[in-house]
Every structure is written in structure tokens, then in C-alpha cells.
Amino acid sequence: AQKITQTQPGMFVQEKEAVTLDCTYDTSDQSYGLFWYKQPSSGEMIFLIYQGSYDEQNATEGRYSLNFQKARKSANLVISASQLGDSAMYFCAMTLSMGAGNKLTFGGGTRVLVKP
Amino acid sequence: NAGVTQTPKFQVLKTGQSMTLQCAQDMNHEYMSWYRQDPGMGLRLIHYSVGAGITDQGEVPNGYNVSRSTTEDFPLRLLSAAPSQTSVYFCASVGGGSSYNEQFFGPGTRLTVL
Numbered sequence: 001a002q003k004i005t006q007t008q009p010g011m012f013v014q015e016k017e018a019v020t021l022d023c024t025y026d027t028s029d030q031s032y033g034l035f036w037y038k039q040p041s042s043g044e045m046i047f048l049i050y051q052g053s054y055d056e057q058n059a060t061e062g063r064y065s066l067n068f069q070k071a072r073k074s075a076n077l078v079i080s081a082s083q084l085g086d087s088a089m090y091f092c093a094m095t096l097s098m099g100a101g102n103k104l105t106f107g108g109g110t111r112v113l114v115k116p
Numbered sequence: 117n118a119g120v121t122q123t124p125k126f127q128v129l130k131t132g133q134s135m136t137l138q139c140a141q142d143m144n145h146e147y148m149s150w151y152r153q154d155p156g157m158g159l160r161l162i163h164y165s166v167g168a169g170i171t172d173q174g175e176v177p178n179g180y181n182v183s184r185s186t187t188e189d190f191p192l193r194l195l196s197a198a199p200s201q202t203s204v205y206f207c208a209s210v211g212g213g214s215s216y217n218e219q220f221f222g223p224g225t226r227l228t229v230l
Contacts, residue, residue: 004158035219045159045206045221091158103149103174104219106158 002027004092004107011112013082020067021077021110023092032096034075035104036066039089048090051075079112087114117142120222122207128228129197137192137225139207145220147210148190149174150182152203153224159206165190197229 003026013019025034036048051059051066059066067076075094079086089111093104123138141148146167151159151174161174163182171182179201181193190209194201207222 043204043224045208045219047218047220050218093158103161103164104151104159105175106160108156108158 002029002032002094002096002105004094004105006092006107006110008110009108011110013079013086013112013114015084015114015116016081018078018080019082019112021079021090021092021112023075023077023107025073025075025092025094027073027094027096029096032094034066034068035093035095036064036075036077037091037093037106038086039091039109041088045091049077082114084114084116087112119143120207120209120220122205122222122225124225125223126226128230129194130230131198133197135194135197137194137205137207137227139190139192139222140188141190141207141209141220142188143209143211143220144187145209145211146187148184149208149210149219150180150190150192151206151208152176152201153206154203162192162205194227199229201227202229203227 005024032053034051038046049059049061049064049066051068058068063080065078089109091109092107120141149164150162153159160176165171165184205225208219210219
């Protein structure tokens with residue numbers, strides 16, 4: 001079975017600075033997808049970024065980028081130029097096979113607090 | 117599009133009661149799922165469906181039933197509520213084609229079992 005580990009329970013970051021959220025995963029499958037979600041205090045789950053295991057380039061979406069290191073089985077999220085609205089819980093998740101986006105395994109999350 | 121809708125938003129049950137959490141999506145998505153989120157934790161998959169009439173178990177299926185009679189609806193039934201089922205429940209759907217990798221989540225249902 002696959003497993004996702006987020007080792008940072010909480011982080012402070014200064015406004016306008018970049019922050020890296022760690023995520024490691026464990027699977028013996030060659031085909032998988034990696035996701036990051038944001039959960040603000042209001043509770044909704046917001047999709048941020050996706051990386052497929054066969055994608056050669058790191059995914060980017062605006063201020064979000066995914067640092068994908070396949071050999072190390074890591075998929076760290078980088079948020080550039082942090083904003084106060086980035087304060088939230090962030091979850092790393094994965095799915096086996098590219099088309100199984102409805103079966104996600106989540107990590108325990110990292111809480112980010114952006115300081116003005 | 118309303119996206120993924122869930123009702124109710126909040127619910128309090130007594131131990132042993134049964135109820136159905138409703139989930140609907142208007143995006144014509146084939147794939148739908150139910151997750152639960154316990155305090156301070158990530159989401160865990162309860163059940164999922166890959167199309168009308170097709171469902172399967174996820175990581176934590178015990179105590180829950182699902183059915184998928186239409187593409188739009190995917191209700192989750194609690195058969196006999198227990199305090200351990202106190203959680204926030206999220207329904208999600210994902211489309212096919214180029215958008216298969218993005219799940220759309222509903223706003224969640226906060227359930228308390230006394």
C-alpha cells in the first residue's frame with residue numbers, strides 16, 4: 001500500500017518569502033500521481049498542483065511549484081512570495097495510476113502561518 | 117455549475133441512529149469518492165465509484181454503505197452511527213480527459229455522534 005509522509009507539523013514564514021513544504025511517498029508502483037491541496041480555516045479543500053510520475057519537468061502553477069525528485073521519492077511544494085492568504089493547512093496526496101484521481105492517499109498535513 | 121454539493125452541512129446523531137449524507141455534482145464526472153477527515157489529520161478514503169452502478173471500498177469502509185444509481189448522485193449511508201464516526205465528511209468528483217487529475221471537493225459535512 002502507498003504511504004505519504006509530511007514531517008513538518010507546522011511552519012512560520014515571513015510574508016513575501018518563499019517556503020518549502022516537505023512530502024515523501026512510498027510506493028512500489030511506477031505509475032502514480034502526486035497532488036497538493038490547501039485547506040484554509042474555512043475547511044474547504046483547494047487543489048493546487050499535480051505531478052505525474054512520468055512527467056519529466058516539475059509542475060508549476062502560478063506561485064506554486066512542485067520539486068519532484070523521483071529517486072528520493074519526494075514531492076516538495078514550494079510557495080514563492082508568500083501572502084497572508086497562504087496561511088492554511090497543506091496536504092500532500094498521491095494516487096496509483098494516472099487515471100485514478102478519485103482514490104487519493106493523504107499525508108498528515110503541514111500548517112503554515114504567514115507572518116506580516 | 118454548482119460543482120459538488122453536500123447536504124447537510126452539520127449533523128448531530130445519537131449512537132445507533134442511521135442517516136444518509138447526500139452528495140451531488142453537475143459536471144458529468146464519472147469518478148466520485150467519499151473521504152473522512154478526523155481532527156488534525158489528512159483525509160481517508162471511505163468508498164469510491166468509477167461510474168453509475170459501480171462502487172468499491174476504500175481504506176476505511178466499515179460502517180458505511182454507498183450506491184451510485186445516477187452519474188450525478190453518490191449518497192453515503194451510516195448504518196448505525198458510532199462516536200468513532202464523528203468526523204468531517206468530504207465528497208469529491210473528478211472528470212476524465214485532460215482534467216482527470218483534479219478532484220473537486222464538496223464543502224464537507226460535519227458530523228457529531230453522541
